[in-house]
Each structure stands twice: as structure tokens, then as C-alpha cells.
Amino acid sequence: MERSGEFQKWKTQSLNKADLSRKGSVDEDVVELVQLLNGREQFFTTSSCAGRILLLDGNIDGSEIQKQNCSWLLVTHRLCAKDEVLSALKTARGDAVLKFEPFVLHVQCRQLQDAQVLHSAAVDSGFRNSGITVGKRGKTMLAVRSTHGLEVPLSHRGRLMVTEEYVDFLVKIANQKMEENKRRIERFYSCLQLALTREEAAAPRLEAKKGTLPxxxxxxxxxxxxxxxxxxxxxxxxxxxxxxxxxxxxxxxxxxxx
Incomplete structure (x- = not known):
């Protein structure tokens, strides 16, 4: 099977799968971005998260929280209020941690040069931790990531270890990061639109150049x-x-x- 035909087969199979994420649907703030990518023949998205603030209750294993073994006391893709966090903390029985997880997106690309177009748009938008991976059978994946996350422990064995004033301070920081996260997503969408428009405009000229007889x-x-x-x-x-x-x-x- 030709490379383009094989890629189209992967895309059809992926987009027809059920959404197995906890939310079960694409986050509102990235719907247009996901549609833009999936509407182009050279891309398809495999997973995404617009960014979220969450409170997890469980045991800390080193410096990493094993979320599958934790209780989700609070999760929101919007700005959060101090009272929401304090109310959720009352149900904590283990080591509760407040987190902000920034936008993440995984995109399968038809070829390396397609991934490079996305990578350039992502970096220009502030997602400087993004990277390209080429795997088996030439599968090319772009992961769009950011480093402006937040992770702070608040309780130990169900006991609150910080003041309400500090919780309020952390919530404000998390909200600021959420707002910056949304601005970066909007910049990424605009940069990507521009990059794809330029690519489409350049394509006929490249084809004409290739077809010129010596x-x-x-x-x-x-x-x-x-x-x-x-x-x-x-x-x-x-x-x-x-x-x-x-x-x-x-x-x-x-x-x-x-």
C-alpha cells in the first residue's frame, strides 16, 4: 500500500474509535484546533487536553503522582475558586495535591515535513517543549506540550498542611496559568492557520516547477x-x-x- 493510502487508513481507524478519555469528548477550548487538523489530509489528532486544574487524593510515589491510584476530588477546565478547592479538601483521606496541567496535543503526521510545520507553529506560540518522534513504519508523531505546570501538596493523611490564605494564593496562580494556557492555544490556532494557508498557496507553484520540462x-x-x-x-x-x-x-x- 502506498504511504498516503496507508496513512489514510490509520486516520480513518483512529477517528472512528470511541473517545476513552475521562471526559469522553474534546475540550471546548480546543475543538476548533482539533477540527482544523483533522480537516487536513496530512494530519489527525490522537489525544488532546485543553488544560485543567485538579485536586488529587492519594499516595505520593517519589515525585510523581500515580493518577490511576488516586481519587479525583476536583477537576475543571475553567478558572477555579478557592472555596471549590477547600470544599473538595474536606473529603481528602490521603495526600492531596493541587495541580495545573497545561494544554497537550498529539498529532499523527503524514510525513516529517508536515510535522515540522506544526512544530514551528507550536514553538512560536509558546509551546517550546514540543517534539517530533518518528516511529516504526515511518509513523511521525508531534507532541505539543508546555512546561508551565503546577503541582503542590496540600494535605497529608487527610490533614490540611497549609493555611486557607495559601490555598487562595495557589488558586490564583493556577488561574493565571490557565489564562496564559488559553492565550497560547489561541496563538497556536492562528499561527497554524497561517502556516497551512502558506503551504497550500505554495503547493501549485512547487508542482508546476516539478513539471517543467528541461x-x-x-x-x-x-x-x-x-x-x-x-x-x-x-x-x-x-x-x-x-x-x-x-x-x-x-x-x-x-x-x-x-
Whole structure:
């Protein structure tokens, strides 16, 4: 199967799968971005999150929280209020942690140069932790990520370890990060639209350039009269002038695979 046909098969299979995320649907703030990508034949999205503030209750394993073993006390993709967090903390029984997780997006790309277009738009928009991975069978994946996350422990074994004032301070920081996150998503969408428009405008010119037939110039070989340093006869000079008039003849050759 051709590369383009195989990619289209992957895309159809992926987009027809059920959404197995906790929310079960694409987040509102990235719907247009996801639609923009999936509407282009050279891309399809495999997962996304617009960014969220959450409060998890569980055990801390080193520096990483194993979310599958935690209780989700609070999760929102919008700005959060201090009272929401304090109310959720009352139900904590383990080590509760307040987190802000920024926007993340995974996009399968038809080829490396397509991924590079997305990567450039992502970096220009502030998602400087984005990266491209080329896997088996030439599968090219772009992960759009950011580093402006937040993770702060608030309780231990169900006991609140910080003041309400500090919780209020952390919620304000998380909200600021959420607002910046949304601005970056909007910039990414605008940068991507512009990049794709430029790519589409350049495509016909590239195709036309590829289709141009090579042109060669045939020049007649002039016969010069070999005399003992004297100019040729008038008849000879007339013949040479006639040859000069027809010297440049453009010949178009068929492509090799004609």
C-alpha cells in the first residue's frame, strides 16, 4: 500500500474509535484546533487536553503522582475558586495535591515535513517543549506540550498542611496559568492557520516547477575556413552569417518515463 493510502487508513481507524478519555469528548477550548487538523489530509489528532486544574487524593510515589491510584476530588477546565478547592479538601483521606496541567496535543503526521510545520507553529506560540518522534513504519508523531505546570501538596493523611490564605494564593496562580494556557492555544490556532494557508498557496507553484520540462539549446557547429591567416571569401562569410541567424534552436525533450 502506498504511504498516503496507508496513512489514510490509520486516520480513518483512529477517528472512528470511541473517545476513552475521562471526559469522553474534546475540550471546548480546543475543538476548533482539533477540527482544523483533522480537516487536513496530512494530519489527525490522537489525544488532546485543553488544560485543567485538579485536586488529587492519594499516595505520593517519589515525585510523581500515580493518577490511576488516586481519587479525583476536583477537576475543571475553567478558572477555579478557592472555596471549590477547600470544599473538595474536606473529603481528602490521603495526600492531596493541587495541580495545573497545561494544554497537550498529539498529532499523527503524514510525513516529517508536515510535522515540522506544526512544530514551528507550536514553538512560536509558546509551546517550546514540543517534539517530533518518528516511529516504526515511518509513523511521525508531534507532541505539543508546555512546561508551565503546577503541582503542590496540600494535605497529608487527610490533614490540611497549609493555611486557607495559601490555598487562595495557589488558586490564583493556577488561574493565571490557565489564562496564559488559553492565550497560547489561541496563538497556536492562528499561527497554524497561517502556516497551512502558506503551504497550500505554495503547493501549485512547487508542482508546476516539478513539471517543467528541461530545455536544451542546440548550437550548430560552425565551419571556419582554415586559411593562412586571411578572412574567407564573401560566399563563405555569407554562409556563416546565415548559420548565425539559426544558431539557437530550443528543443524540449520528453521526460524519461514518457
Amino acid at each position: 530545455v536544451y539549446t542546440h548550437r550548430r557547429k560552425r565551419k571556419t575556413e582554415k586559411t593562412q591567416g586571411r578572412p574567407g571569401s564573401p560566399e563563405k562569410r555569407e554562409d556563416l552569417e546565415s548559420d548565425s541567424d539559426c544558431a539557437d534552436i530550443s528543443l524540449g525533450f520528453f521526460p524519461e518515463n514518457y
